[in-house]
Amino acid sequence: MKKHYRVVIIGAGIMGLSAAYHLARRGITDVLVIDRGYLCGGASGRNGGGVRAQFSSETNIRLMRESIEICRDFATEMKINVWFRQGGYLFLTRSKAQAAQLEASAGLQKRCGLATRLLSGREVQSIVPEIDTQGVELASFNPDDGVVFPWPFLWGYAQAAEALGVELATFTEVEGFATDGKRITSLALARTAHDALAAHDRAERTSAHGRGPQLAPESHTERPVQERFSVSAETVLCCAGAWSPNIAKMLDISLPNVPHRHEICSTEPLKPWLGPLVADLSNGLYFSQSARGEIVGGVSVEPVPHGINQRSSVQFLATYAQALVRTVPSMASVKVLRQWAGCYDLTPDQSPIVGRVDGCENFVLACGFMGHGFMMAPVMGRHLAEHIATEETSALFAQWNLRRFAEGNLLKSESMIIG
Ligand SMILES: Cc1cc2nc3c(=O)[nH]c(=O)nc-3n(C[C@H](O)[C@H](O)[C@H](O)COP(=O)(O)OP(=O)(O)OC[C@H]3O[C@@H](n4cnc5c(N)ncnc54)[C@H](O)[C@@H]3O)c2cc1C
Incomplete structure (x- = not known):
C-alpha cells in the first residue's frame, strides 16, 4: 500500500x-x-437484488431507468454473470389512499417513458395467477424492472x-x-x-x-x-x-441517517412459476424468484432494534410467512432454507x-x-x-x-x- x-x-x-x-x-x-x-x-x-424504475419521484425514475440499462449490459462489460432477469415489478395496494398515490406515480412514470401499466385485482392474475387478489385495490406493473444476484x-x-x-x-x-x-x-x-x-x-x-x-x-x-x-x-x-x-x-x-435492520429469507428451490418481483405497499411484503428457483423475500417488522444490528429473528419469519401465504396460499408448504439480515440506511x-x-x-x-x-x-x-x-x-x-x-x-x- x-x-x-x-x-x-x-x-x-x-x-x-x-x-x-x-x-x-x-x-x-x-x-x-x-x-x-x-x-x-x-x-x-x-x-434482495431488486432493480426497478417504478418510483414516485422523477429524479429516482430517471436515474433508475439509466441504472437498468447499465444492468442489462453489465455481464458483457464486466464478463461476469449477474443473473439479471427482467421479469418486472408488480406493486400491490390495499387502500384507496395508496391506490391514488400509485396511480399518480404510474402517470409520472409513463411521462418519463416507462412501460408501467395499472391493473385491477383481477388483471393481476393475468401476470401471477397464484396471487389471491382479495383486498387488492390497484396494482402497477413495469415489465422492464428486474432482479440480479448481488x-x-x-x-x-x-x-x-x-x-x-x-x-x-x-x-x-x-x-x-x-x-x-x-x-x-x-x-x-x-x-x-x-x-x-x-x-x-x-x-x-x-x-x-x-x-x-x-x-x-x-x-x-x-x-x-x-x-x-x-x-x-x-x-x-x-x-x-x-x-x-x-x-x-x-x-x-x-x-x-440511521441504520434500520431489515430481515430477508430464501426458500428451497422451486420450478419457475413467478415472473415479477411482487411488492405489497400495505405491509412491506416483497418476494421474487431467483434464477435458481428460490423465493427470496422480506416484510416490514416493527419495532426494529436500535443501531447496527444484523441478527435474525423468529418474529420476522412468522410475520413473513403469514403475509406471504395470505398473498400466495400455495406457498404454505414451502420450506425456508436460510434467513439473514442487513441494514437499510434511512434519511429523514x-x-x-x-x-x-x-x-x-x-x-x-x-x-x-x-x-x-x-x-x-x-x-x-x-x-x-x-x-x-x-x-x-x-x-x-x-x-x-x-x-x-x-x-x-x-x-x-x-x-x-x-x-
Ligand atoms: C434486507 C435488505 C434488502 C434490500 N433489498 C434491496 C433491493 O432489492 N434493491 C436495492 O437496490 N437495495 C436493496 N437494499 C439496500 C441496499 O442493499 C443498500 O442500499 C446498498 O447495498 C448500500 O450499498 P453501500 O455500498 O452504500 O453500503 P454497504 O454495502 O453497506 O457497504 C458499506 C461498507 O462500509 C464498510 N465499513 C463500515 N465502517 C467502516 C470503517 N470504519 N472502515 C472501513 N470500512 C467500513 C462496511 O464493512 C461495508 O462493507 C436492501 C437492503 C437490505 C438490508
Whole structure:
C-alpha cells in the first residue's frame, strides 16, 4: 500500500466499488478502496437484488431507468454473470389512499417513458395467477424492472476496478482522521488478519454477547489488529452505508441517517412459476424468484432494534410467512432454507446524502440510500466519479447535499419504498 492516493474510498460495498470503477474509467486510477470486513459483508451482500424504475419521484425514475440499462449490459462489460432477469415489478395496494398515490406515480412514470401499466385485482392474475387478489385495490406493473444476484455484481466491479489499477484492501478499517481544520490530511487505518478475525468472530458468537449468527462488521469486543498505519488522500469518499454516521462522527460531522435492520429469507428451490418481483405497499411484503428457483423475500417488522444490528429473528419469519401465504396460499408448504439480515440506511426525507461536506472540503459523502441503494449504485458511481474528477456540483448533487437538513430544505418523500 502507498502512503498517498488521489482518492481513498471508505467502504467496498456496491457504491464504493462502482465509484472506484468509474473513477478508473475516467483515468483516475490512483484510488484505494478499503473495507473493514470482506466483500459483500455490508448491505450490498445482504439485499434482495431488486432493480426497478417504478418510483414516485422523477429524479429516482430517471436515474433508475439509466441504472437498468447499465444492468442489462453489465455481464458483457464486466464478463461476469449477474443473473439479471427482467421479469418486472408488480406493486400491490390495499387502500384507496395508496391506490391514488400509485396511480399518480404510474402517470409520472409513463411521462418519463416507462412501460408501467395499472391493473385491477383481477388483471393481476393475468401476470401471477397464484396471487389471491382479495383486498387488492390497484396494482402497477413495469415489465422492464428486474432482479440480479448481488454478489457477482460486486465481484464484477472489484475485478474490473483492480484490472484498471485501483487498490482494494479488505479487513482494513478507518479508525480516525487527522485534519488541518479545513481538510482531511490523513486517515488512520487498522488492518486485521483474516484468520484472526474469523477466530475472533467465532469466539464472539459463543460469548455472552453472541446470541445468534453474527458477522465481523458489528463486533462488540476489540478486533484483533495486525497493523496500524496511515495514508493521505486528495479526496476521501465515504461509501460506508449504514456505518457512515460513525465515520462522519470521527470528523465531528453529524449525519441524520440511521441504520434500520431489515430481515430477508430464501426458500428451497422451486420450478419457475413467478415472473415479477411482487411488492405489497400495505405491509412491506416483497418476494421474487431467483434464477435458481428460490423465493427470496422480506416484510416490514416493527419495532426494529436500535443501531447496527444484523441478527435474525423468529418474529420476522412468522410475520413473513403469514403475509406471504395470505398473498400466495400455495406457498404454505414451502420450506425456508436460510434467513439473514442487513441494514437499510434511512434519511429523514428518504433521499440520499451525496457530495462535498461544508467545513471539510475534501470529504465527499455517498450514503442514505434507504432500501434501494444497490440498484442506484451503477448510475451513482458515474455521478460520483464525475463530481470528484471535475469538482463540479451537478443539480442532482446540489439537491441531495447534506446542507439541506441544516437549512430545513427537506425533499418531498419518496412513497414507493419497500419494507
Ligand atoms: C434486507 C435488505 C434488502 C434490500 N433489498 C434491496 C433491493 O432489492 N434493491 C436495492 O437496490 N437495495 C436493496 N437494499 C439496500 C441496499 O442493499 C443498500 O442500499 C446498498 O447495498 C448500500 O450499498 P453501500 O455500498 O452504500 O453500503 P454497504 O454495502 O453497506 O457497504 C458499506 C461498507 O462500509 C464498510 N465499513 C463500515 N465502517 C467502516 C470503517 N470504519 N472502515 C472501513 N470500512 C467500513 C462496511 O464493512 C461495508 O462493507 C436492501 C437492503 C437490505 C438490508
